Amino acid sequence: MTFYFNPRSMKIALRIQPTHDWIHSVAVAHQWAHHWQAQGHEVVAVLFFGEAAQVINHNESCQQWRQWQQGALLVCSTVVEDRQIQALDDHPFQVAGLGLWESLTEQADQQVVIS
């Protein structure tokens, strides 16, 4: 895969494998996405990997993303189904698998992968 840096405008896909310090991982991802958008880039997808319920039920994390105004699609990938996901229709996270992520990243000029 070829990566390049265009300072003017890029479509960026961010994939993050959170550490067990979930709050920090989510906060950093949000902070970066916000800055990239402020600089004129477009964030086409953000993928967190973990149990979706962990993202959704985390009030502090979720609050940050609820203020997201840019319309970027957020994808929380999980293989583990959790019935609590169904009860929160208004959360900004879309639960999906890596298949959707793969198709979204095809639109991106650059992937940023945090392992």
Added chain:
Amino acid sequence: MNVMVLNPNSPETHWQDMYLLLLSQLNFDQPIALLLLPGSDHRGHWNEQQWRALSLYGLDQCHHLGTQPPITSQALTWQRAKDLLHPNGAPMLHLCHWQAGVDHTDWFNLAAEQDHLLMYGNIPSDCFDRWREQWPNPNCHIVFDGTHPHIAHSIKTTEAAALCLKHPHIMNWQ
């Protein structure tokens, strides 16, 4: 090739999350290698069936720095592990959220000469100085987010966000 680094000292929940990610990536035929850092016994985190499933799903590269896991795995030195993380010599960005009482710096052995370290959190300046002395180059920064005192070698969050666009692969350390 993507390298998944696992620390045996991480909580079991993290290992289970990473296990699912690993299986998903293998299911999508994404090339991935597993690198196990030294620490406690790996067997306590994944059971025999899980280890076997990784082989069945086609994990063909597993490396370890400490205990041999219950699948075919290659023992590496720190230098070889560092080479594995830096194919073609591409620089990496390392993130670390400093926490009081946690002072693990073993993973500094995986940092190459041209790598950058971004530290988050309210790290005391004397502690940061100690980390800077151990980091292999001057590219060691604290990200100043306005919530803690501004100390030397700090950079703004905008600079951190720009820096990570220049490093397609970033390691997140605990």
